[in-house]
Amino acid sequence: xxxxxxxxxxxxxxxxxxxxxxxxxxxxxxxxxxxxxxxxxxxxxxxxxxxxxxxxxxxxxxxxxxxxxxxxxxxxxxxxxxxxxxxxxxxxxxxxxxxxxxxxxxxxxxxxxxxxxxxxxxxxxxxxxxxxxxxxxxxxxxxxxxxxxxxxxxxxxxxxxxxxxxxxxxxxxxxxxxxxxxxxxxxxxxxxxxxxxxxxxxxxxxxxxxxxxxxxxxxxxxxxxxxxxxxxxxxxxxxxxxxxxxxxxxxxxxxxxxxxxxxxxxxxxxxxxxxxxxxxxxxxxxxxxxxxxxxxxxxxxxxxxxxxxxxxxxxxxxxxxxxxxxxxxxxxxxxxxxxxxxxxxxxxxxxxxxxxxxxxxxxxxxxxxxxxxxxxxxxxxxxxxxxxxxxxxxxxxxxxxxxxxxxxxxxxxxxxxxxxxxxxxxxxxxxxxxxxxxxxxxxxxxxxxxxxxxxxxxxxxxxxxxxxxxxxxxxxxxxxxxxxxxxxxxxxxxxxxxxxxxxxxxxxxxxxxxxxxxxxxxxxxxxxxxxxxxxxxxxxxxxxxxxxxxxxxxxxxxxxxxxxxxxxxxxxxxxxxxxxxxxxxxxxxxxxxxxxxxxxxxxxxxxxxxxxxxxxxxxxxxxxxxxxxxxxxxxxxxxxxxxxx
Numbered sequence: 001x002x003x004x005x006x007x008x009x010x011x012x013x014x015x016x017x018x019x020x021x022x023x024x025x026x027x028x029x030x031x032x033x034x035x036x037x038x039x040x041x042x043x044x045x046x047x048x049x050x051x052x053x054x055x056x057x058x059x060x061x062x063x064x065x066x067x068x069x070x071x072x073x074x075x076x077x078x079x080x081x082x083x084x085x086x087x088x089x090x091x092x093x094x095x096x097x098x099x100x101x102x103x104x105x106x107x108x109x110x111x112x113x114x115x116x117x118x119x120x121x122x123x124x125x126x127x128x129x130x131x132x133x134x135x136x137x138x139x140x141x142x143x144x145x146x147x148x149x150x151x152x153x154x155x156x157x158x159x160x161x162x163x164x165x166x167x168x169x170x171x172x173x174x175x176x177x178x179x180x181x182x183x184x185x186x187x188x189x190x191x192x193x194x195x196x197x198x199x200x201x202x203x204x205x206x207x208x209x210x211x212x213x214x215x216x217x218x219x220x221x222x223x224x225x226x227x228x229x230x231x232x233x234x235x236x237x238x239x240x241x242x243x244x245x246x247x248x249x250x251x252x253x254x255x256x257x258x259x260x261x262x263x264x265x266x267x268x269x270x271x272x273x274x275x276x277x278x279x280x281x282x283x284x285x286x287x288x289x290x291x292x293x294x295x296x297x298x299x300x301x302x303x304x305x306x307x308x309x310x311x312x313x314x315x316x317x318x319x320x321x322x323x324x325x326x327x328x329x330x331x332x333x334x335x336x337x338x339x340x341x342x343x344x345x346x347x348x349x350x351x352x353x354x355x356x357x358x359x360x361x362x363x364x365x366x367x368x369x370x371x372x373x374x375x376x377x378x379x380x381x382x383x384x385x386x387x388x389x390x391x392x393x394x395x396x397x398x399x400x401x402x403x404x405x406x407x408x409x410x411x412x413x414x415x416x417x418x419x420x421x422x423x424x425x426x427x428x429x430x431x432x433x434x435x436x437x438x439x440x441x442x443x444x445x446x447x448x449x450x451x452x453x454x455x456x457x458x459x460x461x462x463x464x465x466x467x468x469x470x471x472x473x474x475x476x477x478x479x480x481x482x483x484x485x486x487x488x489x490x491x492x493x494x495x496x497x498x499x500x501x502x503x504x505x506x507x508x509x510x511x512x513x514x515x516x517x518x519x520x521x522x523x524x525x526x527x528x529x530x531x532x533x534x535x536x537x538x539x540x541x542x543x544x545x546x547x548x549x550x551x552x553x554x555x556x557x558x559x560x561x562x563x564x565x566x567x568x569x570x571x572x573x574x575x576x577x578x579x580x581x582x583x584x585x586x587x588x589x590x591x592x593x594x595x596x597x598x599x600x601x602x603x604x605x606x607x608x609x610x611x612x613x614x615x616x617x618x619x620x621x622x623x624x625x626x627x628x629x630x631x632x633x634x635x636x637x638x639x640x641x642x643x644x645x
Contacts, residue, residue, distance in 0.1 A: 010493040018494070018525060019485040020517060023300025028074055028349050029545060035491030037543055039352070039569070041073035046571050047578025051487045055354060055541060057581045058567050064640050065356040066466040068547070068566040070584075074350040075113065076120035082294075082342060083124040085313050089321040096325075096335040102127040102151050104292060105135045107343030107549050112568065112584060114142055117346065127173075129153060129341045133160050136167075146171040151201065151249070151289065151339065153177050153224070161187050165196040175287070177201035177251050179224045184234050188241050201249030201289065202226060202234055204274050208254060208267040224253070231274075235283060247283045249339070250275050253291030257344060260304040261311035261319060264293065268323045275324075276331035287337050290320055294342040296349075298481050298546055299515035307481040307515065313345065347548035353471055353564070354487065357540040358645055360498070360529055361461040363431060370425055377422040379405050379412075383429035390436055396448060399437045406430040434458060459523040460498040461510075464542065465643045468502045468509045469558035474550060476508060481515045483545040489527045497523035500542070503643055504559045536645075557596060562588020562641045591637040601637060608633050 012031050016022050021029055027043035032050065039049040051069065058067055079101075086099035103117045105128055118126065127149030128139040139150050140163065150172055152164050156179075167174035176198060178184045184200070191198045205225035226234060238244045252271045258264060268290060275288050294316055295309035304310045311319075320338060328335050372384060383405050386398050409426040412418040438455045441447045466472075474480035484500070499522070502509040514521040529537040555563070565587040571579045591601050612630050615621040621629070 010491075012491065014493075015490040019483070020300035020515065021483070021485065023302070023517075024297055024483045024515070024546065025300075026297070026349060028071075028077075031490050033491075035489055037485070037487040037490070039071055039074075041071045041569070041571055041579075042077055046073065047573070049569055049571075049577075049579050051352065051354070051543060052541075053577070054567065054569060054581055055487070058565075058583075061583055063565045063567065063583065064587075064642060064644055065354060065541075066471065066564040066642060067354045068471075068552075068564050069352045069354060070112070070548075070566060070568045071350050071352075072112070072116050072568055073571045075116045075347065078346045078349065079117055079120040079124070079126060081313065082317075082340075082346065083121070083126065085317045086321065086338070086340075088314070089317040092318070093321050093325050095321050097337045100125055100127060100149055100287065100337050100339050102129040102149060102339055102341055103346060104129040104131070104341045104343035105139060106131050106553075108347045108552050109135065109138070110552055111138075111142075113347060113350075113548075114138070118142060125149065127151065127339075129343075133157075133163070136160060136163055140167050140170070140172070140174075143172055148172050149339075150174045151177060151251075151341070153179070153203070153251070155179055156183055156186070158186060158190060161190045161198075162194065165191055165194050165198060168196055168199060173199060175199040175201045175249050177203050177249065177289075178226065178234060179203055181226065181230055181234060181237075184237055188237070188243065197243070198246050199248045200238065200243070200246045201251050201287070202231060202247065203251040203253070204228075204231055204271060206252050206254070206267055206270050206274075208263070208270050225251075235278070235281065238283075244283055247278075247285060249287040249289055250278065250285050250336075251289040251291060253341075254293050256292055257295045257306070257309075258293035259295055259306060259309050261309075261315060264311075264316065265319050265323060268320050269327060272324045272327035273331075275336060276327055276333045279333040280331065285336060287339050288324060289339040289341065292341045292343060294340065294345040296344055296546060296549070298348075298483060299517070300483070301515075301517050306479075344549040348546045349548060351548040351552070353466070353544040353547050353551075355542045355544060356465045356645065357462050357526075357529065357537070357542060358465055358643070359463040359537060360496075361463070361501075363458050363460065370428055372425065376425070377418070379409050379418075380422060380425045380429065383426060383433065387429060387433050387436070390433065395437045395440045396451070399434065399451075399454070402430050402433040431458070455497070456522040458497075460496050460526075461501050462498045462526060462529075462542075464500050464502055465645070466502050466564070467504050467555075467558060467561035467642075468511065469504060469506070470555035470561050471547075471551060471564060472511065472544065473554045473556065475511060475513075479513065481513060481520065482547065483515055484511065484524060484542060485545075486527060487541050487543040489540075492527060494525035494527050496526045496528050498526045499523055504561065506558060509558075557593060560590075560593040560597070560641060562593045562596075564642070565640070588641055589638050590641055593641050594637075604637070605634055 012033060015031050028040055030038055032038045036050050036052045054069055082101055128143055129151045130136045130139045131154035143150055164174045164176050176187055187198050203225040205227050238247055254267045275285060279285055297309050298307040301308045302310060325335055383402060386402050390398055406426060409418055409423060413423050434454055435458055441451050468476050500511040512522060514524045529540055532538050566585040568582045568584045569579055612626045616623050616626050
């Protein structure tokens with residue numbers, strides 16, 4: 001891995017290449033000539049939004065970091081893109097059915113997100129997919145148009161079935177997808193009780209498996225769906241109840257974030273064959289639901305790597321439409337309407353997490369603070385000699401010698417045979433030598449693996465005011481990579497390599513894997529922090545991009561760090577800048593986080609008041625001092641859970 005240091009010239013295009021922003025940004029993100037990250041919510045068809053300006057406006061409104069910035073116009077653009085792309089494929093292949101997309105609410109349940117998607121989707125009859133009772137209740141309320149489509153996945157109880165059937169009474173098309181045979185029996189029974197015919201879908205458990213991190217969510221051992229034998233049993237059950245005409249949808253799902261288009265091709269062909277055979281058996285199925293899986297190219301590599309995709313949106317739509325048409329034509333059955341449940345591809349791009357860096361732990365600080373005399377410990381003298389003679393030595397051999405001395409020192413210290421000042425000098429000399437060895441290999445055609453690892457270990461740790469567990473859960477749990485980069489100073493060459501650590505009291509609260517076109521980087525090129533007049537670092541902000549899918553809802557309250565502050569950005573040609581910033585959602589306060597784990601605000605205040613009164617009575621505190629403490633405590637309960645600088 002090459003460090004970003006160097007004396008050669010630097011320009012904005014090099015910054016774009018270093019962080020691959022023009023690849024993963026998909027036209028939504030770029031770098032301005034002033035070195036700031038900009039967002040283009042309508043790609044080349046609308047205004048550019050400078051993220052640094054958004055930050056300054058948020059600060060002027062008193063908002064603290066971390067801060068989530070949502071671009072509602074990106075949501076609209078993504079809805080329009082997926083619908084027009086499928087329409088283009090339908091026209092190209094003379095497909096006789098329609099495209100009816102649905103948004104899976106589980107990917108981002110935030111009301112403003114769902115409402116924006118539904119509003120943008122009205123011209124396309126865009127619908128919703130729900131997988132739980134709370135999602136169904138929300139979907140029924142938000143989908144107000146007659147004939148609006150709601151696909152119900154997941155396991156269902158009687159209350160779920162009743163509410164779905166009542167949704168049909170309201171004029172919606174609420175299709176319950178059967179995940180196991182028992183559900184179908186329950187649906188039939190309750191529909192008879194209410195006198196409402198159900199709209200039934202059946203999920204087929206295909207043999208074709210997905211790819212990437214969620215490959216095991218499909219195939220023969222999938223959690224959901226009916227085997228071929230169970231599918232036939234379900235159709236027989238519907239026939240016996242004279243409800244064969246209620247079988248409206250055939251569903252399959254091959255997993256989330258499918259990186260390889262070949263997986264999609266195989267699954268679509270298999271599912272289309274299921275549809276054709278069922279249609280020929282007398283079931284006039286209207287919809288073929290191809291599920292989710294449409295991926296996002298998080299790293300910009302356009303490959304079959306887990307955090308990427310080797311296909312475009314148009315190729316995805318073309319393959320689905322072509323193969324469904326091909327099978328249907330061969331089987332001489334009508335073309336069904338196609339439904340897809342592409343949530344990640346709709347919402348990933350629309351939000352950016354802005355994180356404040358407030359310090360750095362540098363592994364390779366200069367050793368000028370340490371003074372070396374004539375009477376140094378033998379190991380110190382040996383390391384001084386290695387450093388002095390390094391230009392004339394074999395660099396790899398010199399590194400091995402320095403490493404041996406460092407390990408010897410550790411053994412001696414453990415046995416009580418080495419003093420702290422000597423240990424400090426030995427460790428600092430080791431890092432000085434290591435840094436010079438790494439520099440000596442820079443630019444060479446071959447760099448030994450151990451030197452590459454040494455280079456990573458020399459990286460800094462940048463301290464970031466956020467929680468991985470709240471805001472970046474998929475990175476911690478699944479190793480999902482997200483694009484991360486500075487949002488300003490990009491006209492300057494980054495001079496440091498760093499990993500990122502959060503403010504939780506957990507060793508897992510870090511980011512040490514980053515996107516790269518060829519592999520995975522272990523460090524991120526960043527700029528050196530600049531100290532202000534008081535010796536504290538000037539504000540330095542990092543953007544975590546493509547955060548809109550799953551991260552909002554799946555974050556947890558580790559260390560009671562809660563939801564972050566949010567602002568929403570809307571394009572408006574009447575505004576001088578072409579957009580405006582609207583404060584929408586304030587982050588979790590301390591008392592809200594405590595309340596979520598059963599701490600009552602009034603009881604907390606009462607217990608603190610009792611302790612303060614006792615401190616006054618026993619003369620440990622003066623009354624005025626005690627009242628100030630109590631005021632600080634009660635006021636502090638209303639503050640943001642994150643650090644404030």
